Amino acid sequence: MKKTLLLSLVIAYAFASTAIAVTLPGYYPAEGFQRTGKVDAVYADEGRIVIGDISYQISDSVIVRSLSSKNDSLLRVRKGRLVGFRTSGGRVIEEVWLLPSNYKSRARR
16 A cells, blocks of 8 residues: 555656646747757856857847746856757857756757
């Protein structure tokens, strides 16, 4: 009886944590992100950011989205944060989404 109850709780927890991990606000792209990565450094005074060892320019009109706000501050983008982002012109970031630490990106086909 105890084993059955414990197994049921473990399975329920697994389903619940999976559901929590994929719940993103409606203003996050349903089809996933153009790119994702961990922020290595932010050089706001130079207008650039390093994500996954690649340096990107930050657009003057960059849009930052967080789980709590559709329009947030670039100051929320810090070293170590997991982000999704959209670029234009190669290495110019136009839009950034702050992601939860347990976010799993979908494999592109």
